[in-house]
Amino acid sequence: xxxxxxxxxxxxxxxxxxxxxxxxxxxxxxxxxxxxxxxxxxxxxxxxxxxxxxxxxxxxxxxxxxxxxxxxxxxxxxxxxxxxxxxxxxxxxxxxxxxxxxxxxxxxxxxxxxxxxxxxxxxxxxxxxxxxxxxxxxxxxxxxxxxxxxxxxxxxxxxxxxxxxxxxxxxxxxxxxxxxxxxxxxxxxxxxxxxxxxxxxxxxxxxxxxxxxxxxxxxxxxxxxxxxxxxxxxxxxxxxxxxxxxxxxxxxxxxxxxxxxxxxxxxxxxxxxxxxxxxxxxxxxxxxxxxxxxxxxxxxxxxxxxxxxxxxxxxxxxxxxxxxxxxxxxxxxxxxxxxxxxxxxxxxxxxxxxxxxxxxxxxxxxxxxxxxxxxxxxxxxxxxxxxxxxxxxxxxxxxxxxxxxxxxxxxxxxxxxxxxxxxxxxxx
Numbered sequence: 001x002x003x004x005x006x007x008x009x010x011x012x013x014x015x016x017x018x019x020x021x022x023x024x025x026x027x028x029x030x031x032x033x034x035x036x037x038x039x040x041x042x043x044x045x046x047x048x049x050x051x052x053x054x055x056x057x058x059x060x061x062x063x064x065x066x067x068x069x070x071x072x073x074x075x076x077x078x079x080x081x082x083x084x085x086x087x088x089x090x091x092x093x094x095x096x097x098x099x100x101x102x103x104x105x106x107x108x109x110x111x112x113x114x115x116x117x118x119x120x121x122x123x124x125x126x127x128x129x130x131x132x133x134x135x136x137x138x139x140x141x142x143x144x145x146x147x148x149x150x151x152x153x154x155x156x157x158x159x160x161x162x163x164x165x166x167x168x169x170x171x172x173x174x175x176x177x178x179x180x181x182x183x184x185x186x187x188x189x190x191x192x193x194x195x196x197x198x199x200x201x202x203x204x205x206x207x208x209x210x211x212x213x214x215x216x217x218x219x220x221x222x223x224x225x226x227x228x229x230x231x232x233x234x235x236x237x238x239x240x241x242x243x244x245x246x247x248x249x250x251x252x253x254x255x256x257x258x259x260x261x262x263x264x265x266x267x268x269x270x271x272x273x274x275x276x277x278x279x280x281x282x283x284x285x286x287x288x289x290x291x292x293x294x295x296x297x298x299x300x301x302x303x304x305x306x307x308x309x310x311x312x313x314x315x316x317x318x319x320x321x322x323x324x325x326x327x328x329x330x331x332x333x334x335x336x337x338x339x340x341x342x343x344x345x346x347x348x349x350x351x352x353x354x355x356x357x358x359x360x361x362x363x364x365x366x367x368x369x370x371x372x373x374x375x376x377x378x379x380x381x382x383x384x385x386x387x388x389x390x391x392x393x394x395x396x397x398x399x400x401x402x403x404x405x406x407x408x409x410x411x412x413x414x415x416x417x418x419x420x421x422x423x424x425x426x427x428x
Contacts, residue, residue, distance in 0.1 A: 026118070026192045027354075028199065029424030030410045032376050033126040034192045037091065038116035040100070041185045044108045044142045054099045058113040061143055062097065063163045065119075066090050066352070067152075068137050070377075073169035078125035084419045086377045089121040090355045108142075118192055120354050120376035120422055129189050138168055138182035146176050197426065200402040201371060202343055203395070206310050207278050211342045218282045218395070219305035220388075221298070223289035223316020223323075225381055228260040233381045237315065238262070238286040240385040245282065248396065261287045261297045274400040283309075289316045289323045299333035307337050311395065315349040315384050324348070324356075343369040347391065351378040354424060373409075376422025386415045387423075 026034040043061050051057045068074065070087035078088055095117035102111050121129065129135050140146045146166070149157050151173035153165035168176035175181055207216045222241065224234035242264060246252060250266040266282040283305070287298045302324070305312045317323060326336055353374035379387075390412040394403055405425050413423050 026195060026197070027120070027424040027426040028197065028405050028409065029120075029123075029376075029422060030406065030413050031085075031123055031420040032089070032120050032422040032424040033123045034118055034120055034424075035126060035130065036116070036190045036192050037119050037187050038114070038190075039185050039187045040112070040114040041139060041183060042110065042112040043140060043183070044110050046144050047104055047107050047109055049109070049144065054102045054109070054111055054113075055097055057109065057111060058097045058099065058115070059095070060163065061111075061113075061140065062091070062095060062115050063093075064140055064143065064166070065137065066164045066355075067162070067166040068139075068168060070165070071167045071169045073167075078128050079122055080124070085122060086419075086421070087122075088125045089119055089376050089422060090352050091119040092117050093355050120424065122420070122422060130191065133189065135187045135189055136184050137187060138177035139185040140176075141179070141181055141183050146181055148173060148176065151176060198371070199405055201345055201405060201408065203402050204400065205343050206345065207395075210310050211339060212308065212310065214277070214279050216278050216280045216395075217309045218280065218311045218313070218392075219301070219309040220282060220284040220313040221289065221302065221305075221315065222284065222286045223314075224286070225317075228288050234316065235286060237381060237384055238284070241284060241388065244385065244389055250280075250282070261285065261295075263301075268396075270396065270398055272398050272400040276400065280396065289314075291323050291325060291328050296332040299329040302329060303333040303336050307339060309344065310342070311345045311347070313347045313349065313388065313391075315388065317350060323350075343371075345371045345373065347373040347388075349373075349375065349379055349384055349387065351375065354422070371405075371425050373423065373425045376424060377420070379421045383416060387412050390415050 041061075045051075045057050045061075049057065051060055069090055074088055075083055075085065079085065095115050098114045100112040100114060102109060104110075143163070146168075147159045147162050148166075151166050151168070151170055152162050156165050166176070167173060168182065210216075220241065222234055222238040224232050226232060229235065242252070245266050248268070250268045253265045253267075255263040255265070262285075264282075264284045266280075266284065268280045269277055270280060271277050283301075285298070285301050287301070288295065289298050302312075302314075314324065330336055354376045373391075391408060394408050394411070397403075409423050409425060413420055
């Protein structure tokens with residue numbers, strides 16, 4: 001398709017938080033913790049590079065943290081040799097990079113920069129790293145000289161993807177973690193500042209008169225993996241969701257069933273244990289979500305969802321943050337209208353969505369009430385349906401009571417058989 005009190009007991013703190021209506025935290029997650037990082041380092045790059053600025057070069061250099069964090073060597077060191085998760089975590093891409101010096105000689109640019117921001121970490125790793133106060137990573141001495149096809153993913157083999165998938169500790173690739181190919185960089189890791197965070201999704205509000213009267217509106221977007229046809233895993237996921245909803249008693253109305261952008265509308269009335277009836281309507285679109293496509297179907301559907309939906313689910317590729325870039329979508333669909341009076345949940349079930357999407361929506365809807373569910377690691381198309389319904393079944397429950405976020409997130413993560421995508425929720 002990333003403190004002393006925290007060190008002494010992350011799980012204890014989160015357990016205590018569930019007893020109150022507010023949490024003092026940045027995110028909540030069964031396996032995830034948020035921390036702050038900072039570092040200063042230097043690197044070189046060719047003078048004739050394609051990045052266009054020193055800041056863009058520094059961003060490219062910093063992005064290699066993603067690949068290093070996914071190395072099984074680091075996972076074994078900080079989480080455990082038998083752990084099956086896909087990495088330690090990842091930084092938010094909205095980092096504070098400052099160029100300290102830049103000089104050009106002999107066809108090379110030498111840049112010194114500082115960088116700081118926030119990152120999500122596996123809780124087990126966070127406890128160890130916070131106790132140390134820092135983390136040493138072998139960052140590239142020159143990101144343009146480290147490309148080695150045997151040191152990256154078997155599918156995403158190109159240079160443009162190398163920073164996300166490469167493993168400098170893999171057997172036969174150790175040279176990428178050593179001088180002269182790498183420079184050890186000391187990342188200072190400190191606790192993230194606390195803020196008030198609602199520890200429940202406020203289901204009575206979401207499923208009440210939340211701007212749609214008695215209608216509880218859910219929009220689901222299923223993106224294709226590679227090709228817009230019936231053999232694609234994205235299409236199979238679309239059909240799986242259809243089958244699951246039919247099994248749960250939803251009626252279905254199909255629009256454009258014989259196209260590559262089918263839209264299903266599901267409806268069902270549920271009666272809560274307090275006697276109140278709720279009309280559930282689910283708009284579910286299968287579509288290519290790549291920001292580079294010419295079609296405006298996805299952009300218009302997402303714009304509509306942002307305006308009217310109580311819950312929005314996006315399942316597809318993150319596109320390194322580009323697929324849900326609001327200004328780019330507005331070029332196709334017109335100005336987005338965020339409803340500041342609505343409570344909303346956005347679930348971005350895509351790879352490293354924590355890193356890419358929180359700031360997008362904080363900028364657009366700073367005064368509104370959005371809970372954003374995201375992944376700190378890569379997620380898989382093959383598990384998306386079972387994870388989704390662990391979430392939706394809470395929304396479909398006939399109980400009139402609210403449910404703690406940690407219960408919902410734990411139920412979703414428990415479908416992964418011991419794995420974790422560092423699923424988390426944060427409010428904006």
